[in-house]
Amino acid sequence: MVRLIAGLVGLFFSGMLLISLVTGAYTAVTEPVPPTVESQFVKHPKKVSFAHDGPFGAYDKAQLQRGLKVYAEVCAACHSLKLVAFRNFEEIGYSEDEVKAIAKGWKTEVPTINPETGEPATRPGLPADKIPSPFANETAARAANNNALPPDLSLMTKARHNGPAYVYSLLTGYSAVPASLPKENRPGTGLHYNPYFANLNIAMAAPITGDDQVTYDDGTKATKDQMAKDVAAFLTWTAEPKMEARKTAGWAALIFLIIFTGLCYLSYRTIWADKKH
Amino acid sequence: MSFPWANEYKPQHPVMQWVDERLPLPRFVYNAIGGGYPVPRNLNYFWNFGVLSGVALMIQIITGIILAMHYYASIDGAFNSVEHIMRDVNGGWFIRYAHMNGASFFFIVVYIHIFRGLFYGSYKAPREMVWLLGVVIFLLMMATGFMGYVLPWGQMSYWGAQVITGFFSAIPVVGEPLRQWLLGGYAPDQATLNRFFSLHYLLPFVILGTIILHVWALHIPGSSNPTGVSVKSESDTVPFHPYYTAKDGFGLGLFLLAFVAVTFFSPNMLGHPDNYIPANPLSTPAHIVPEWYYLPFYAILKAFTVDFGIPFTGIVIIPAKLMGVLAMFGSILLLFFLPWLDTSPVRSGHYRPLFRKFFWFGLIPSVLALGYCGMMPAEQPYVMISQIAAAYYFAHFLIILPIVSRIEKTLPLPNSITEAVTGKPLETAAA
Numbered sequence: 001m002v003r004l005i006a007g008l009v010g011l012f013f014s015g016m017l018l019i020s021l022v023t024g025a026y027t028a029v030t031e032p033v034p035p036t037v038e039s040q041f042v043k044h045p046k047k048v049s050f051a052h053d054g055p056f057g058a059y060d061k062a063q064l065q066r067g068l069k070v071y072a073e074v075c076a077a078c079h080s081l082k083l084v085a086f087r088n089f090e091e092i093g094y095s096e097d098e099v100k101a102i103a104k105g106w107k108t109e110v111p112t113i114n115p116e117t118g119e120p121a122t123r124p125g126l127p128a129d130k131i132p133s134p135f136a137n138e139t140a141a142r143a144a145n146n147n148a149l150p151p152d153l154s155l156m157t158k159a160r161h162n163g164p165a166y167v168y169s170l171l172t173g174y175s176a177v178p179a180s181l182p183k184e185n186r187p188g189t190g191l192h193y194n195p196y197f198a199n200l201n202i203a204m205a206a207p208i209t210g211d212d213q214v215t216y217d218d219g220t221k222a223t224k225d226q227m228a229k230d231v232a233a234f235l236t237w238t239a240e241p242k243m244e245a246r247k248t249a250g251w252a253a254l255i256f257l258i259i260f261t262g263l264c265y266l267s268y269r270t271i272w273a274d275k276k277h
Numbered sequence: 278m279s280f281p282w283a284n285e286y287k288p289q290h291p292v293m294q295w296v297d298e299r300l301p302l303p304r305f306v307y308n309a310i311g312g313g314y315p316v317p318r319n320l321n322y323f324w325n326f327g328v329l330s331g332v333a334l335m336i337q338i339i340t341g342i343i344l345a346m347h348y349y350a351s352i353d354g355a356f357n358s359v360e361h362i363m364r365d366v367n368g369g370w371f372i373r374y375a376h377m378n379g380a381s382f383f384f385i386v387v388y389i390h391i392f393r394g395l396f397y398g399s400y401k402a403p404r405e406m407v408w409l410l411g412v413v414i415f416l417l418m419m420a421t422g423f424m425g426y427v428l429p430w431g432q433m434s435y436w437g438a439q440v441i442t443g444f445f446s447a448i449p450v451v452g453e454p455l456r457q458w459l460l461g462g463y464a465p466d467q468a469t470l471n472r473f474f475s476l477h478y479l480l481p482f483v484i485l486g487t488i489i490l491h492v493w494a495l496h497i498p499g500s501s502n503p504t505g506v507s508v509k510s511e512s513d514t515v516p517f518h519p520y521y522t523a524k525d526g527f528g529l530g531l532f533l534l535a536f537v538a539v540t541f542f543s544p545n546m547l548g549h550p551d552n553y554i555p556a557n558p559l560s561t562p563a564h565i566v567p568e569w570y571y572l573p574f575y576a577i578l579k580a581f582t583v584d585f586g587i588p589f590t591g592i593v594i595i596p597a598k599l600m601g602v603l604a605m606f607g608s609i610l611l612l613f614f615l616p617w618l619d620t621s622p623v624r625s626g627h628y629r630p631l632f633r634k635f636f637w638f639g640l641i642p643s644v645l646a647l648g649y650c651g652m653m654p655a656e657q658p659y660v661m662i663s664q665i666a667a668a669y670y671f672a673h674f675l676i677i678l679p680i681v682s683r684i685e686k687t688l689p690l691p692n693s694i695t696e697a698v699t700g701k702p703l704e705t706a707a708a
Binding site: 002003006007009010011013014016017018019020021023024025028033055083088151154155158159160161163198239241242245246247249250251253254257258260261262264265267268271272275276277 | 318319320357360363364370371374515519520523524526527529530531533534537538540541542544545550551553554563580581582583585597600604607611614617618620656657658660661664665667668669671672674675676679698699
């Protein structure tokens with residue numbers, strides 16, 4: 001009885017699937033789905049290599065500091081970095097005093113209240129503060145950006161496939177609209193063509209517009225490419241600040257486990273030596 | 278409960294004697310996973326995965342309890358509390374990545390454990406109860422994993438919860454009220470997050486309890502083995518300790534090596550980038566996909582594209598969506614009936630030439646194809662591939678297995694495990 005019912009259920013499900021298959025195949029032949037415009041024009045991120053790539057990779061602190069400068073002078077005008085605190089900059093090679101100075105000199109002040117009146121006020125940043133956001137809230141951000149919302153960048157390199165390369169490609173990828181692009185996919189008012197962006201039209205205007213847009217403290221020539229790469233590296237660090245500790249611990253754990261597994265194997269062989277199996 | 282030649286627990290130390298007389302817990306452990314449990318001597322490495330599943334559950338429980346100390350189940354705070362764990366809690370990044378990848382590794386070892394059971398006929402008499410409890414554990418794991426994925430309250434968390442609870446709305450009449458009851462609202466919200474957190478903390482202990490029953494039921498007939506031949510004499514078995522504790526130790530080392538390699542060097546490999554974007558009810562991700570371990574079932578769900586009804590009348594009896602949901606649950610529930618669908622008296626696939634072909638060239642490729650199609654968008658040719666694979670999946674268990682067990686001419690079985698191992702008949706074989 002079980003087998004009879006099972007057989008009928010099996011015939012029903014498999015049969016419906018095969019009918020679905022035939023219908024689907026018929027539709028696929030008679031009404032082929034044209035490839036989407038996005039699938040034709042969207043490009044995969046460019047190949048780019050960083051010091052922190054690979055199982056031995058570590059952050060290039062000078063590059064992260066340069067990237068911070070690009071973020072502070074270019075990106076921070078619109079994009080928040082809510083998950084990072086000023087104190088975290090000690091991890092990328094700044095001293096305690098330098099961090100205090102960076103926090104104090106940050107363009108946006110930290111929102112607070114006036115202790116006398118309770119009115120909203122601002123004060124200079126302190127190392128313990130999270131990086132203050134350029135806009136007070138989402139409405140303010142949209143109002144200032146043609147109704148587009150500049151996303152928080154703290155986790156951006158983990159929130160996209162191949163994140164660091166994506167950020168680098170997006171920043172360097174603005175290009176002229178291809179002549180073959182269908183009219184309805186062309187950028188409208190306030191939008192900009194970028195083949196590395198999922199729907200090809202991004203609200204952000206090219207932020208890195210020319211060489212020497214920022215002046216690097218370490219004398220590195222600030223080419224467009226260099227700035228894009230540095231800020232991509234910096235955002236990799238903001239998304240994964242514990243990466244170096246993770247890789248170091250990983251090697252220690254692997255070496256320990258290789259020895260552990262080797263010893264286990266030897267005891268397994270010894271214990272089983274007299275047992276054929 | 279065990280074989281007559283099982284070693285008896287004889288505590289040497291006076292303290293252990295004292296304890297054993299008052300509460301025979303040491304004796305219980307000794308008989309369960311110590312020298313008092315005789316196990317077939319011919320188990321291969323596929324038999325390591327039961328112990329590994331238990332280890333994976335312990336990793337999840339330990340890391341999970343620590344995470345819960347820092348996690349904050351609030352729609353405004355959950356996402357940031359996870360990032361707080363990643364950034365500001367000492368070693369928090371390790372605990373969180375271990376929990377995240379631990380879930381994947383738990384499913385990897387459990388899937389291997391299940392397919393080992395499928396190939397070697399471990400579900401057959403007298404071990405049906407072991408198998409049934411195993412399917413219950415698998416269902417509990419799926420529920421736990423799903424609810425855990427919702428907790429970080431990222432985009433995939435939110436939309437995954439939206440889609441999965443949406444399955445229930447396919448049920449006629451009561452579907453929509455049932456969905457709202459499960460969610461505690463019209464859409465995933467604070468009530469949903471709170472109850473998922475509560476249940477996500479509860480269910481692992483239910484799993485633990487079910488595992489105890491699973492192992493208890495296993496110890497009645499004892500472990501199966503690659504030949505599928507029942508244990509006949511003492512020379513067929515070895516005591517669990519030290520023989521299989523040593524072998525499981527080695528297996529554990531290999532498992533941890535793989536786990537550590539992924540957790541420390543590519544921790545986000547098995548996750549989805551969208552879950553690093555905070556949940557936004559107003560923005561639907563381009564492709565909503567569940568965690569990789571649900572993909573074959575997700576593909577079955579999506580494979581049903583035609584309503585079941587009376588042709589040319591427009592009367593729909595079962596809409597495609599409902600059928601997909603029924604089939605998805607059915608694809609797991611059918612495992613409950615497996616001991617009665619496969620009636621072949623021979624357990625091991627080694628001695629079943631026809632069964633073996635369907636297993637390796639039918640079941641395994643179709644499950645892998647379903648997993649792949651589950652990941653891809655609902656476009657051709659992925660939908661067609663998933664339809665063929667899903668049709669095979671149901672046919673395999675519900676039609677092919679009952680027929681194969683009837684018509685198959687099985688290969689001769691060895692007379693005993695000892696004979697299979699040593700090549701000598703039982704009587705003359707020593708040790």
